[in-house]
Amino acid sequence: MLDRVSKGMEPSEPLVPAGAAYYPVPAASPTRSYAFILVPGFTLLAFSSAVEPLRIANQLSQQPLYRWMLMSEGGTPVASSSGISVCVDAPLEPMERETRAFVCAGNPAAAAASPKVVTAIQRHARFGGAVGGICTGAVALAEAGLLVDHPFTLHWENQPAFSEDYPMLCPTANRFEVSGRVMTCGGGAAATDMMLSLIAEDHGADFAAMVSEMCLRKVMTGIEREQRSSLSVIIRSRNPGLLRVVNLMNDHIEDPLTLDDLARVAGFSRRHVERMFLAVLGQSPGDYYRTIRLDRGRNLLSTTDLSLLEVAMACGFGSVAHFSKSFKARFGVAPTKFNYRLGASRRVQN
The missing domain is CATH 3.40.50.880 (Class I glutamine amidotransferase (GATase) domain)
Structure with a gap:
């Protein structure tokens, strides 16, 4: 046997x-x-x-x-x-x-x-x-x-x-x-x-x-390979210049580019980039970029055991103080309290 x-x-x-x-x-x-x-x-x-x-x-x-x-x-x-x-x-x-x-x-x-x-x-x-x-x-x-x-x-x-x-x-x-x-x-x-x-x-x-x-699926597998919708759908714009700049922002979260660098790499003037963001997204390039980086920080706080300093650095913030202030302004709670709340929630689930 x-x-x-x-x-x-x-x-x-x-x-x-x-x-x-x-x-x-x-x-x-x-x-x-x-x-x-x-x-x-x-x-x-x-x-x-x-x-x-x-x-x-x-x-x-x-x-x-x-x-x-x-x-x-x-x-x-x-x-x-x-x-x-x-x-x-x-x-x-x-x-x-x-x-x-x-x-x-x-x-x-x-x-x-x-x-x-x-x-x-x-x-x-x-x-x-x-x-x-x-x-x-x-x-x-x-x-x-x-x-x-x-x-x-x-x-x-x-x-x-x-x-x-x-x-x-x-x-x-x-x-x-x-x-x-x-x-x-x-x-x-x-x-x-x-x-x-x-x-x-x-x-x-x-x-x-x-x-x-x-399965009531009209499209066979292999047609839409990526998990997420295209960026143009997410930001509700097909403006190729805007998409180019936003893609650069997403590619440089840990090492953020300046607005001048974003404009230069994308092939536009700084003023043109500012006008695009205000016209389509209703906010400045800097505010939008900060939002992307803070959302990444919230994700890392939610899913990792990284220290606050490590999270801040991974999101391109030079100090914990700057990250914490920006985080609280966006999410209404300090990252330390947000992390504590998550820990309590995990303890309840376990």
């Missing part, structure tokens, strides 16, 4: 629900197994967006194309970020090599770095298994040393903090990344995008398109 390390744990039996729609698929390939490792605070939307395409694929084909199981550290139910707890099938145990294992995480992102979760993912990859991260699940893969030389991503909200914690790793802005046996997505609807891509790889683009239709 094989031991559990070499044999791995059997996922649950495939679910093949009845349904009105039908799309035939040749029964040539064996059932593919998935394991979803839930950590506290995982995002329910992202998790269900990953599982449902598999269920729909089985329902459409009326074949057991996929089976899946849920795991947690102790085999106990796990509370999602919405407070809804989900029961699991088993505790963390070795899985069959053919299983695609995904860490499902959310906020706090550090939950994905649990030593037991990291060890399980590391071991599965070492034995040749495919591994993935959903939402902030990439943190587990980073801790396991599995993201080096692989394009990867995680939710855009958590990317600034991730870059501070893992400065040698650079996530992409894409909704999902599939690189060999490493698969990651930004969470939310991007989990469906990733699964549609994997289903297309397994059973063809036409079948994946039908699964997409069943």
Whole structure:
């Protein structure tokens, strides 16, 4: 009898629900197994967006194309970020090599770095298994040393903090990344995008398109790669000059450029840049730039354990005093009190 390390744990039996729609698929390939490792605070939307395409694929084909199981550290139910707890099938145990294992995480992102979760993912990859991260699940893969030389991503909200914690790793802005046996997505609807891509790889683009239709998605995966809307949509302007300057600001948060430098690099006069910002955004370039940097500071205070000085420096402020004064003016609370409030909230959740 094989031991559990070499044999791995059997996922649950495939679910093949009845349904009105039908799309035939040749029964040539064996059932593919998935394991979803839930950590506290995982995002329910992202998790269900990953599982449902598999269920729909089985329902459409009326074949057991996929089976899946849920795991947690102790085999106990796990509370999602919405407070809804989900029961699991088993505790963390070795899985069959053919299983695609995904860490499902959310906020706090550090939950994905649990030593037991990291060890399980590391071991599965070492034995040749495919591994993935959903939402902030990439943190587990980073801790396991599995993201080096692989394009990867995680939710855009958590990317600034991730870059501070893992400065040698650079996530992409894409909704999902599939690189060999490493698969990651930004969470939310991007989990469906990733699964549609994997289903297309397994059973063809036409079948994946039908699964997409069943998800009420008109556009197939791969058309809109980036997680966030275009900058022109966010600031409600298609002015190419304005977009050029705002992009420069976003690229230079830690090392802010002067207004003269912004204008010179963008190819405009200082006065022209000032007029553009006032006409389109209703504020000066300096005020808008400061807002971007303070929003980054709030993000880092919310998602990292960086000191106030480190956060101030990461946002291009020369001193804690200047950062604190600007922060309070924008958010109505001093960063020290904001950080304390967050800490109290985390203690209540835990």
